[in-house]
Amino acid sequence: MNQPPISHDSMDNADLRRARELLPWYAQGQLAGDDHLFMSHWLENTMAHHPELAADIRAELAWLRSTQTTLQADMQATSARQPQEAGLAALMQRIAEESSSAIEKRAKKPINTPANPHFSSKSALPIPTSAPWIERMQSWLSDALGMRSPALAFGIAALVMLQAGVISALLLSEPAQQAPLSGAPNSPASAAADQALLTVAFAPQATELAIRQALAAVGGQIVSGPSALGLYTVAIPPSSEDSAISQLRSAKGVVDSVQR
Amino acid sequence: MSVSRPSDPSAVLSQDAEHAALLARIAARDAGSEAAMAQLYRALQGNVFAFVRRRLSLADDHEVQAVVVDTMYEVWRAAPQFAGGSQVKTWVLGIARHKLLDAVRKDPHAQRGYDDIADHAETLPDESADIINQLAEQQRAEWLAYCLDKLPEEQRESLHLLLVEGMSVEDIAQVQSCPGGTVKTRVFHAKAKLKSCLARWLKHEEPANMQAPVKAQKKEDWV
Numbered sequence: 001m002n003q004p005p006i007s008h009d010s011m012d013n014a015d016l017r018r019a020r021e022l023l024p025w026y027a028q029g030q031l032a033g034d035d036h037l038f039m040s041h042w043l044e045n046t047m048a049h050h051p052e053l054a055a056d057i058r059a060e061l062a063w064l065r066s067t068q069t070t071l072q073a074d075m076q077a078t079s080a081r082q083p084q085e086a087g088l089a090a091l092m093q094r095i096a097e098e099s100s101s102a103i104e105k106r107a108k109k110p111i112n113t114p115a116n117p118h119f120s121s122k123s124a125l126p127i128p129t130s131a132p133w134i135e136r137m138q139s140w141l142s143d144a145l146g147m148r149s150p151a152l153a154f155g156i157a158a159l160v161m162l163q164a165g166v167i168s169a170l171l172l173s174e175p176a177q178q179a180p181l182s183g184a185p186n187s188p189a190s191a192a193a194d195q196a197l198l199t200v201a202f203a204p205q206a207t208e209l210a211i212r213q214a215l216a217a218v219g220g221q222i223v224s225g226p227s228a229l230g231l232y233t234v235a236i237p238p239s240s241e242d243s244a245i246s247q248l249r250s251a252k253g254v255v256d257s258v259q260r
Numbered sequence: 261m262s263v264s265r266p267s268d269p270s271a272v273l274s275q276d277a278e279h280a281a282l283l284a285r286i287a288a289r290d291a292g293s294e295a296a297m298a299q300l301y302r303a304l305q306g307n308v309f310a311f312v313r314r315r316l317s318l319a320d321d322h323e324v325q326a327v328v329v330d331t332m333y334e335v336w337r338a339a340p341q342f343a344g345g346s347q348v349k350t351w352v353l354g355i356a357r358h359k360l361l362d363a364v365r366k367d368p369h370a371q372r373g374y375d376d377i378a379d380h381a382e383t384l385p386d387e388s389a390d391i392i393n394q395l396a397e398q399q400r401a402e403w404l405a406y407c408l409d410k411l412p413e414e415q416r417e418s419l420h421l422l423l424v425e426g427m428s429v430e431d432i433a434q435v436q437s438c439p440g441g442t443v444k445t446r447v448f449h450a451k452a453k454l455k456s457c458l459a460r461w462l463k464h465e466e467p468a469n470m471q472a473p474v475k476a477q478k479k480e481d482w483v
Contacts (some may be wrong), residue, residue, distance in 0.1 A: 079306035091329050
């Protein structure tokens with residue numbers, strides 16, 4: 001598209017104002033479309049027919065360049081004197097506090113799995129996908145196991161992290177925290193009294209969401225675990241035991257093994 | 261510490277791809293998320309600090325740092341919502357702007373209200389184009405910072421994002437949540453006022469409170 005040359009008469013204030021507004025971005029090569037076309041023609045015309053204005057524009061560009069250099073150098077100097085690591089430590093502390101706080105809140109919640117008779121669709125989705133992985137796993141465990149103690153929930157969560165291959169050293173350091181789960185009113189163990197029990201090993205790379213979905217598909221509910229070997233006991237409705245075993249075994253990448 | 265600001269367009273794209281990859285790792289919320297967050301913090305905290313510092317000219321470094329940490333914490337929380345519609349740096353600076361406005365609401369004295377000293381700048385003959393080149397290097401930086409502080413906040417922000425971050429009209433508009441035309445107008449006026457301020461200083465026409473650049477003065481001197 002060709003624009004006619006801008007005559008001296010047509011060098012009105014509107015064009016001059018527009019050119020001065022666009023000049024900084026034109027100089028940085030950041031204009032496109034109509035703005036770029038306008039500036040190209042305007043500069044061409046100015047250089048050819050308005051030498052005084054052209055000199056002014058050159059001075060403007062020099063001023064911009066000089067100012068930019070000074071400000072960028074000042075920015076480097078300002079940033080260099082900042083306590084970067086202190087800020088980073090403060091940030092990481094906040095992230096850790098967020099996780100701890102979430103654990104405490106989740107640990108106080110009643111059991112919430114689709115297999116539970118008190119399951120509600122609202123409380124079944126309490127963990128946003130934006131929550132940290134460890135938080136989601138810990139929360140899920142707290143809910144699934146009916147944990148009342150954050151410490152207990154965390155101990156269990158640490159063992160699940162082992163199953164996920166994240167922290168193997170916790171295997172032998174945390175078993176004392178695996179308190180018995182039966183006996184409490186409404187506990188998963190008592191709720192599972194009339195249900196069939198399966199021993200399940202989940203795949204190390206399985207996500208909390210994938211495990212939750214696999215269990216929901218068979219009406220399953222974790223009632224204990226993980227054992228020292230990383231095995232979980234899952235309660236399922238007795239009438240569907242065979243199909244549940246078959247379904248869980250077919251969940252490749254989520255379930256490694258299923259035993260009666 | 262380095263500041264994330266490549267000038268080559270291909271380097272900008274490459275750097276943004278690195279930032280986007282870090283953001284994706286953060287959003288994944290897995291074992292590598294916190295390490296990715298630390299990397300992104302190191303990559304962008306200089307940009308965020310400079311941006312916040314330019315606006316909160318009267319806050320001390322610790323107050324500015326607190327806004328930086330607030331900003332990066334929000335980046336951590338909101339990472340899964342990043343849709344890739346802009347450069348990561350633009351997105352982060354947009355968050356920083358919200359955080360610094362929160363800080364201003366809590367402590368209005370953290371930023372200096374401009375005093376209209378250069379509001380008539382556009383009426384002055386534009387004979388100051390090379391003024392800044394006449395200043396000694398150190399003075400130039402100090403007085404430039406001083407004159408920037410005298411600009412209305414949003415004009416100062418626009419000029420900072422243009423000259424320091426090298427942002428496009430569209431990116432600045434995103435950070436400032438305004439139309440592109442507004443950004444152009446802000447920069448137009450900011451340039452004129454900045455030149456006017458520097459010209460006044462050079463001609464020793466500055467008012468009494470222009471005896472020293474802002475860096476040499478304490479917060480209470482301005483309130």
